[in-house]
Amino acid sequence: QVHLVQSGAEVKKPGASVKISCTASGFTVTPYYIHWARQSPGQGLEWMGILNANGASRTYAQSFQGRVTMTTDTSTNTVFLELSRLGSDDTAVYYCAKAAPGASWVDPWGQGTPVTVSS
Amino acid sequence: QSALTQPASVSGSPGQSITISCTGTSNDVGAYNLVSWYQQHPGKAPRVLIYEVTKRPSGLSNRFTGSKSGNTASLTISGLQAADEADYYCCSYAGSSCYVFGTGTKVTVL
Numbered sequence: 001q002v003h004l005v006q007s008g009a010e011v012k013k014p015g016a017s018v019k020i021s022c023t024a025s026g027f028t029v030t031p032y033y034i035h036w037a038r039q040s041p042g043q044g045l046e047w048m049g050i051l052n053a054n055g056a057s058r059t060y061a062q063s064f065q066g067r068v069t070m071t072t073d074t075s076t077n078t079v080f081l082e083l084s085r086l087g088s089d090d091t092a093v094y095y096c097a098k099a100a101p102g103a104s105w106v107d108p109w110g111q112g113t114p115v116t117v118s119s
Numbered sequence: 120q121s122a123l124t125q126p127a128s129v130s131g132s133p134g135q136s137i138t139i140s141c142t143g144t145s146n147d148v149g150a151y152n153l154v155s156w157y158q159q160h161p162g163k164a165p166r167v168l169i170y171e172v173t174k175r176p177s178g179l180s181n182r183f184t185g186s187k188s189g190n191t192a193s194l195t196i197s198g199l200q201a202a203d204e205a206d207y208y209c210c211s212y213a214g215s216s217c218y219v220f221g222t223g224t225k226v227t228v229l
Contacts, residue, residue, distance in 0.1 A: 035218070037220070059215065059217060104155060108166075109165055
């Protein structure tokens with residue numbers, strides 16, 4: 001069965017960075033695209049960017065450019081999201097989700113990784 | 120890129136039909152037939168209901184239907200059930216490999 005398994009909850013101080021992993025289970029991640037999105041408490045979904053899991057390309061939402069990095073480790077079938085210069089408004093649940101090549105929709109989603117930014 | 124506009128809440132009685140709108144611009148919803156819809160229950164990850172405006176993933180109930188007119192996409196849920204009580208989000212391709220989600224709609228089954 002196809003799953004995306006994300007790393008556990010994180011607590012960070014303002015100004016720090018966080019790196020979240022998303023491991024593919026039941027499939028090899030490299031032919032696919034991985035989207036990242038986040039959801040602040042009680043709020044809607046916010047698209048952060050898309051990574052071609054073979055590492056060839058990535059596109060970041062304008063609001064995150066300059067402080068977001070998406071990467072792949074093919075040896076562990078894992079993709080990563082790193083967000084730097086964290087502020088309190090980065091407190092959210094972060095999700096990865098799989099898209100087939102050329103697809104505009106995602107399925108499945110990871111279970112989500114809560115990130116809390118607090119001094 | 121601004122979020123697509125959805126009504127904050129929609130409600131209906133069991134068995135009724137409801138429609139959720141998703142309004143964007145000529146740069147996203149209006150430009151591409153690449154609108155998808157997601158359902159999210161509290162504390163859970165979203166799941167896809169509709170993709171490419173009207174298509175349903177294999178095995179998904181035909182009670183969920185999608186459509187689009189101009190800059191507005193819509194999701195209709197027919198035969199409303201208690202299990203349909205959840206948050207719903209639209210998502211559109213916006214060009215240059217970018218996507219944008221809607222503001223989200225809370226569906227309440229009365």
